[in-house]
Amino acid sequence: MTPDLLAYALRLGDDALIAAQRTAEWIAAAPQLEEDVALGNIGLDQLGQARSLLTYAGELEGAGRTEDDLAYFRDERDFTNLQICELPNGDFGHAMARLLYFATYQHLLYDELRTSSDEILAGVAGKAVKEVAYHVDHATQWVLRLGDGTDESHGRMQAGLDALWPYTAEMFASDELVRRLDVAVDPASLEEEWHRRVTEVIDASTCTRPASTYQHSGGREGRHTEHLGHLLAELQHVARSHPGASW
Amino acid sequence: MVIDAKVVRAAVAEVPDPEVPVLTIDDLGVLRDLRVEDSEVVVVITPTYSGCPAMDTIRADIGVVLDQLGVERHRVETVLSPAWTTDWMSESGMAKLAEYGIAPPTGRRSVGGPVMLSLTVRCPLCGSPDTSELSRFGSTSCKSLWRCNACREPFDHFKAI
Numbered sequence: 001m002t003p004d005l006l007a008y009a010l011r012l013g014d015d016a017l018i019a020a021q022r023t024a025e026w027i028a029a030a031p032q033l034e035e036d037v038a039l040g041n042i043g044l045d046q047l048g049q050a051r052s053l054l055t056y057a058g059e060l061e062g063a064g065r066t067e068d069d070l071a072y073f074r075d076e077r078d079f080t081n082l083q084i085c086e087l088p089n090g091d092f093g094h095a096m097a098r099l100l101y102f103a104t105y106q107h108l109l110y111d112e113l114r115t116s117s118d119e120i121l122a123g124v125a126g127k128a129v130k131e132v133a134y135h136v137d138h139a140t141q142w143v144l145r146l147g148d149g150t151d152e153s154h155g156r157m158q159a160g161l162d163a164l165w166p167y168t169a170e171m172f173a174s175d176e177l178v179r180r181l182d183v184a185v186d187p188a189s190l191e192e193e194w195h196r197r198v199t200e201v202i203d204a205s206t207c208t209r210p211a212s213t214y215q216h217s218g219g220r221e222g223r224h225t226e227h228l229g230h231l232l233a234e235l236q237h238v239a240r241s242h243p244g245a246s247w
Numbered sequence: 248m249v250i251d252a253k254v255v256r257a258a259v260a261e262v263p264d265p266e267v268p269v270l271t272i273d274d275l276g277v278l279r280d281l282r283v284e285d286s287e288v289v290v291v292i293t294p295t296y297s298g299c300p301a302m303d304t305i306r307a308d309i310g311v312v313l314d315q316l317g318v319e320r321h322r323v324e325t326v327l328s329p330a331w332t333t334d335w336m337s338e339s340g341m342a343k344l345a346e347y348g349i350a351p352p353t354g355r356r357s358v359g360g361p362v363m364l365s366l367t368v369r370c371p372l373c374g375s376p377d378t379s380e381l382s383r384f385g386s387t388s389c390k391s392l393w394r395c396n397a398c399r400e401p402f403d404h405f406k407a408i
Binding site: 048 | 326332387392
């Protein structure tokens, strides 16, 4: 039970941590000041979720590792986040496509996890689901505005939706672990509703839902795109260069 | 020393929120419980948002208050459940917010559903209901950014969660 629960907490915590790092990269690079602030806040929510989940993982492991140890002193192959979280930001259309896909997934997941019999997971999810509702809303507003905007914005929104689509099936991949662990949510159960919600937004934005295509996988087993290593180098290098430093 | 939980609680309740100093942690509903266990004071707090960066400061400020009271043994516990909601904000907290220039949360929201739009957010400066939202995210996690169409001033709105 405990090794499974540990692995599960790490999956969700890694998703949130890596998503937070990418979201935070937008600060001072977003198209307008309000958007710097919005994405800063969204990244902060994701980071808060990651901290709770990684702290819990450290307790379950029982080896004295803290949230910081897990964030800064694990290597690429030890991370079990979804690949959609680690992909580079691309342009703003890409960013809003990712936020729509990922936040809608997180919202469905946390909403189910709220009633988990594991108190900690349920507590984290009960809090996060309210925050993520704002993320979904924010992404939806932008997808509608860009998709139903100029030819240029429509084209770039569509390009973002298309580029991220091959990384969406991984969110719903079921495996032995989630089927065995009764406090977990089997993500396969979220897929249908996710498609319904995302399709509704894409249709309303006048964009086209991407066609079925090859789908990448491997994040849950620690197999990643080349981009995660670069992300971790930036995330971890201060902590690794000055171990034990505090400020 | 004999610890009077009521006196201690009243003192801890006065700790201000570092980001909205006009509110105390009690006004906000961040202070959940205070109990005495074997002459150790245990203060229970909950974050407004998962990533709220004010929690460390709040913990430290509570420690200072307890030290000043002469409480020798104390600790602060953080709980996530039940999840914080703006419904816990006190009436006096709402009034203080408005006076400070931040529009208080409007409406009640259900957990898990879509983000609810409030019907109107009154400008805390001139009182006009003719306002519009500039961004759903503001200077801190708990606020959104609005503009008054009557007096043209921008203002923060404490968003319902």
